[in-house]
Amino acid sequence: MQVGTVVILALGVLTAVEYAIAIEVEQNLLPIVFIAQVKAVLILWYFMRLARAWLKGEH
Amino acid sequence: MALASIYARDGYAGDGHRPPEGSHGEHAARPAMNAVGLWLFFLSETFLFGALLAARFYLAGTDKPEHLNQQLGLAITCVLLASSFTAYSAEVAISKGRRGWAGLMLLATIVLGLVFFGGVVLEWSEAEFTQGEPYGTAFFSMTGLHASHVLSGVAILVLVLFLLVRGRFSREHHWGVEASIKYWHFVDVVWVFFYPSLYLLN
Numbered sequence: 001m002q003v004g005t006v007v008i009l010a011l012g013v014l015t016a017v018e019y020a021i022a023i024e025v026e027q028n029l030l031p032i033v034f035i036a037q038v039k040a041v042l043i044l045w046y047f048m049r050l051a052r053a054w055l056k057g058e059h
Numbered sequence: 060m061a062l063a064s065i066y067a068r069d070g071y072a073g074d075g076h077r078p079p080e081g082s083h084g085e086h087a088a089r090p091a092m093n094a095v096g097l098w099l100f101f102l103s104e105t106f107l108f109g110a111l112l113a114a115r116f117y118l119a120g121t122d123k124p125e126h127l128n129q130q131l132g133l134a135i136t137c138v139l140l141a142s143s144f145t146a147y148s149a150e151v152a153i154s155k156g157r158r159g160w161a162g163l164m165l166l167a168t169i170v171l172g173l174v175f176f177g178g179v180v181l182e183w184s185e186a187e188f189t190q191g192e193p194y195g196t197a198f199f200s201m202t203g204l205h206a207s208h209v210l211s212g213v214a215i216l217v218l219v220l221f222l223l224v225r226g227r228f229s230r231e232h233h234w235g236v237e238a239s240i241k242y243w244h245f246v247d248v249v250w251v252f253f254y255p256s257l258y259l260l261n
Contacts, residue, residue, distance in 0.1 A: 004151065008144040015140065019133055022259035029121065032255045039251045047147045047244045053094055 007046045014039050101245050104208075105221060105237075108249045112202060112256060115197035121260045123223045124194060126187045132258040135178035136250065139209075142171035143247045146216075146240045157228035158223060165220045168243065172213040179206040192196055201253050215239045 018035045021028050044050045149164035178200055188195040219239045222228065228236050 004144060004147045006231050008147075011143075012137070015133070015136060018255060018259060019129075022129075022261070024254070026261055028259065030261050033261050036252050036255050040248050043143060043244055043248050043251065047143055048241050048248075053098060056145065 003046055007042050010042060014042075020030055089103045092255060093234060093238070097241060098122060101241075104245065104249075108253075109202070110162050111197075111201050112252060115201060115256055117195050118193040122194060123257070123260065124188050127258055128185065128208070131178060131182055132254060134203075135175050135182075136254045137249050138171050138175045138178065142175065143244055146243045150233075150237055150240045153166060153223070153228055153233045153236050154230060158226075158228070161228075161236065162220060162223050165216055165223065168240075169213055169220065171218050172209055172216070172243075176206055176209050179209075200259055201257060205246070205249055205253055210247050212243050215242065230236070 014035050018032055021031050021035070025031065115155065122223065145164045145167040149161045152158075152161035152164060172241070183199070186195070186198070190196055190199045216239055217234055219228075222235060
């Protein structure tokens, strides 16, 4: 559960950073795509437990 | 397939067909097969959403209209992210046998999903562009298909909540809860890419 809390906080911070970049930076394609990828990996790895599915097989 | 996964208990579809006694190898392999099927379903959906994402840039480049409601876009994104957390909490709770808390978290996820859907409806109603414009085509296609997945996710979660209340799932056997929540997270991952491509890129 603690992991989930840390992940959701990280997702919130990354979304805020993403939004700030969109407002402040003119050419923002690369940083925004990078942040979106990090967010997706966090959800896939921790919320969807991709590691367990990939490495061990699910129960 | 998703519905079959939800009804599955002990890894089997709830159709009353059990393996013959002694076929323990197959019995053990079935839950893993369910998981593989679910991930293959996600893969096929990824191609669908990926095609839409590519179409957005093909049609409109990185252009976006001046009058997009950025606050609304940010708000519904936060709502969907929060719903992923409540869904995760529900999964953790059922895996520990805390069915009451799991039900409450599932209910919270359903409510947040409906709030997200309401946000998309509001967005559509106040959009100052039409589906005839390149950006409008991409916007309505992407948000429309995604919102339909959110709505189907809500329907699946309602079914899972109903089954949970009726005692269908336990700490040992909760594949239906897990599969539906994984689907919910997948819908969230899709929005993680759709949101910046529609609202944020310059």
